[in-house]
Amino acid sequence: MRLLVATTNRDKVREIRQMLDGIPYDIVTLDEWPGLAAPAETGRTFEDNARAKARHYAEATGELTVAEDSGLEIDALDGAPGVESARYGGVDLTYPEKFAVIYDALRRKGTTASSARFVCALALVDAGRVLFETRGTVEGRIAPEPKGQGGFGYDPIFFYPPYGQTLAEAGDRKADVSHRGKAFRALRRFLETFESGHASQPRDPR
Secondary structure, three states: OEEEEOOOOHHHHHHHHHHOOOOOOEEEEHHHOOOOOOOOOOOOOHHHHHHHHHHHHHHHHOOOEEEEEEEEEEHHHOOOEHHHHHHOOOOOOOHHHHHHHHHHHHHHOOOOOOEEEEEEEEEEEEOOEEEEEEEEEEEEEEOOOOOOOOOOOOHHHEEEOOOOEEHHHOHHHHHHHOHHHHHHHHHHHHHOOOEOOEOOOOOOOO
16 A cells, blocks of 8 residues: 655655654655645644645545644744744745744743744545544743754754753654654554554544
8 A cells, every 4th residue: 555645845754754664555755746736724723734735635646645734832922833833934934034033033022932842733534534633742942042953944943851952953862752753653553553445443523
């Protein structure tokens, strides 16, 4: 069987392939469908967007499809950037520029730090049915300044207290605690019991 991981983000694909290594599925990505239009990400929650993306790409390709939506929630900013994480401050901003926007927003709130979390919601869809959904989170805080060259996205400004460093400094240990790692390990456990293209107890709460 094939499993479509519905993303074109190479950093995410690399991480996800490592997390799913050894499952009895051929993992393919959207690179096999160049030019396939992406759905509008208009959901108000990570779950809404993950579900919509998985359904969209499953219908367009006919493949068993997993899609995820993830981002950073900062408590001092009332949960921002949240579902707008990839677009925060403008779609053309680099991540260092997004960091600057976040630090400026925190200063305007009268603080230089805040508790925060990464969130990853994923949905697995086959023929229009949501077979499995889960959410992974990791709690931490915003670092005083960006540190680390590893990881990607907001990792350099996300300080993980148990490690005493940002996720961009954590190297291979990041996958052990990350939001995406938790979500895709749950998916892996589900897929290991998924037989003949049908789940014994499909989850489709909506």
